[in-house]
Amino acid sequence: MTDRPDLDERFQELVQRVAERSTALEPAAIRRRARRRLAGQGAGALLLVAALLTVGLAMDRRLGAAPSTTAPPTTLRPGPRPVPGAGFGGGRVIAAGTSPKGMHWRLKARLQPGRGLCYSFQVAAPGTRVDLGASGESCGGSQKGVGVSYGELGGPGNVPAVPEVAVSGVVAGPAAELRLTLKRRPRDHRSPVAGTVAVRPVHAPGFQVGFFVAFIPVDTWPAAFTLYDAGGRRICSQLGDDFKTSYLPGAMRCT
């Protein structure tokens, strides 16, 4: 207790409220993270340095039946569909593929009571079975709005010697399409629409998941993510300045 019990009380209440709403990972997930941390030390350097020249993008794995009128050509070649159930307790494989440089990946998802939409993303180096590769899981909680998150992987300490960045997203809510726009160089405004993602329901009415996996050569600079509804109207986007780094920001959310 400090000399300001009123503030102590309000802070304690806030801490309590947040604690009640936080979702703890399983201890095993913390251990996996620790192991990855050991394995990944030093991985940041390459990804940091690897930004700015250009080449292009390889991408787009279309999902489900939702319409998409602007899908560009893709060099992302779908791989054989893995057996559902492996590696992610009962989640079904939403999509799988092989990146242009041979990284195998798959995404699985399921709705879990109380935890919302849960998904796992697995990736493996060329020549390695995807179920033996790196993986991670997350749950999004109950979402009413529209949100998408993305991140990266690739490089030494991660999946070695494959300089690619993976972009993945989940859309909760009524979004129909996600477009990634890339600048070919920083501050080059001739930004082509580089890819789209469609959305399809997962198990529950009104709860949709869309996703998107792009393997981008790390010398490409992502510029913007935009969500569109089924009518092609823009819902929200994250643009420009947020992407002036060699890595991707974490999330976009719009309601």
Next chain:
Amino acid sequence: MKHADDFDAFYAATYARLVGQLYAVTGDLADAEDAVQEAFARAVLHWSRIRGYDLPEAWVRRVAVNLARQGFRRVRRRLRLLVRLAPPPPDPGPTVDGLVLAAALRTLPAAQRQVLALHHAVGLSVREIADQLGVPVGTVKARLSRGRAALAALLVDPQEVDLRDR
């Protein structure tokens, strides 16, 4: 195996509280969870040593606070293995007090927010905060004073406002 059980119990007992405290420090639930999870990941690597400390929770909190201060989230993105797919978690509610305080904290400079949170949410003394943040005691006192003054202006009781308006 016993060490593993120890860690699991420790993690289960302290995770939520630490996230709550880190939320007060960072003003962002996702950042708080990231920092706490990473701190636990570091703790598990050294658990045979940390479990012998008087307060292992203090070690984890200290690491988490330092990670949060260092913009850990950005660094982690560069390093991390997996793609975090979840939309950002919702901010806490639903009490009016909690929302008001959370909103008020987000408007404060990070340095003031950290000191206020460590003092009032964690219960550290001024000297302990100075030690943790690596700043002089006087700096902590100044930040605490300014932060409280700013909070006082932001945490006006709506009923008081109503009465004053009448």
